[in-house]
Amino acid sequence: MKLVLLPGDGIGREISSATRLVLEAAACRAGIPLEIRELPIGHDSLARYGTTVSDEVVQEVRASDGLILGPTATMDFRDPARGELNPSMFFRKQFDLFANIRPSRTFEGIASRAGQFDLVIVRENTEGFYADRNMELGSGEMLVTSDVAISIRRITRQACERIAKAAFELAETRRRRVTFVHKANVLKISDGLFLEVCREVASGYPHIETNDYLIDAMAAHVVRDPSRFDVIVTTNMYGDILSDLTAELSGSLGLGSSLNVGSNFAMAQAAHGSAPDIAGQDIANPASLILSAAQLLAWFGRRQSSQLHIDAGQAISSALEELLRQGAWTRDVGGKLGTAAAADALCSAIRVNR
Template sequence: MSQRRIAIIRGDGIGPEIMDATLTILEAGGFTADYVNLEAGLSAVEKGLPAMPPETVEAIREIGIALKSPTTTPVGGGHVSANVALRKALDLFANVRPTRSIPGVKGPFEDFKIDLIIVRENTEDLYAGIEFQPHPDMAQAVKVITRPGSNRLHRYAFDMVRKQGRKKLAAVHKANIMKLTDGMFLEEFYKVAKEYPDIHAEDIIVDNCCMQLVTHPERFDAIVTENLYGDIVSDLCAGLVGGLGLAAGANIGEKCAVFEAVHGSAPDIAGKGIANPTALLFSALMMLRHIGENDTAKRIGRAVLKVAGEGKHVTRDLGGTAGTAEYTDAIIAAL
């Protein structure tokens, strides 16, 4: 029987290092695939290609699953972010970001185990990139919220909450000020909520949400929100459990899914062998669960938590002295 095909974007900076570590751990855990390496990011630009080449987009569309390391978007020059281009081209409308406390990793809430998940709209809002300058002293951006876009996002979020056995879903918005755009988003939320009577639906204004997250994170179980708010709130949540080095991410569409570490390419430490591959590894475990490899994902996840909890072979950002290779070997040994 032929192996499952998975598209791989090795990325820039520390990307290739953490991808190698991740795939090595997956193989040690018993998962193998036919990996198809694709170009994107700065490495593509340096070859005269767009940051997200059309050939890469079409390959992912055909394969259906991709694992992506961080890519660098050159400053200036009109280059579009590889991430934004990919999400738009493949209509990856839902960005999923889990936030969970990790044993041995210190955060501001050591006495409380944080376990929440954020579903962020991924293709609309101000990130639609509709900007213009009607006057030299004025620039404007158009905020785009649609009923179909909001409805499918909320439906995905409620389905996910039910599937994971969670009890609450909070819509984060600013409908008190942006009454038409955020108002529409909120209206669709409660419309969909009627179909899920087993899930407690509530809403919270985004600024209050941020305050509550850093004072009483235990009140949240799952969050669904717009693109810009989700970008900010998900990074805030990553800070509650140890930083972006632990933050996994998934971009989900109707026919494709791209799993990626949400941190940057960190060119300042590239090639030094000290990068932490945990975020990409956790993203890969989300990918395994997405394709039904739940047992393998569970085994590898337990190994990561064991190594992190012991604290003997973790990378510097986690309070240790280990390099990428030593940390990788420790996880494999824990399997």
């Protein structure tokens, strides 16, 4: 398996280093060959090559089996004409990574704000309100006058259909419940289309229970009782907000993983930002990127019918779960370890639990 690792900005280098060590330990344990090519992205790339995403990086990613993207300083990159591309948007759009799979679950040993739960948000990744990915040319956000700003929302039948199918296929491997989240009472045409297509897709899965909620009501329901939900499917912006909310309800946004999946490629990505205020202090929680990389291993294993890769991903998740139960992790979740020490502890746990 050949992976490209792009550390990113802020805490990206620290958590990417931790993730690489853990991946190598899991690959060694499983007896699978693993090659990881590390390249600059974000500010490092902008300083070296005049662009946040270089041609070399794109070529290497195309030739790889998967990508691990560390957090980047997205707010700093405002002018694509000056090479300031949003790396996350770039790869999602370039490789048509239409599904953002965001599991949220509670862990023994980590205080939960809303009881025990285990759910997955399946977020459409390529259109919606996001101005950087809903137009063929230019931005979907416009300043008409100095006092008037307009943003265009794109919703297509094709995108709705494939994200709904992804949600139902995932639900078949879990508790067989799918919830559609929308705002069709107000956005009658665009969210109306999303809801219509979800219901059409549902007719092909009669054994799976379905329901739907308005986004505002859904935010209240996941705070009150997230355990009632299994797979939640929704459009881009709603999914972005709900996935951060449910990750925080599980104990910390730093425990939420994220995998961006297309028809033939996948990108693991930390669910949080680059946190420049704590960069270089060895206190960042690397769990989000590590768990995302574990998802990537499992995705590759399913595509290649390789149980060894699936087991390697599970070994990472299980070992981390045990460390969290013991309180042997970073300070933000009640532990005492720094970033590097947490990675070392996880590597040791993976090697021991054969």
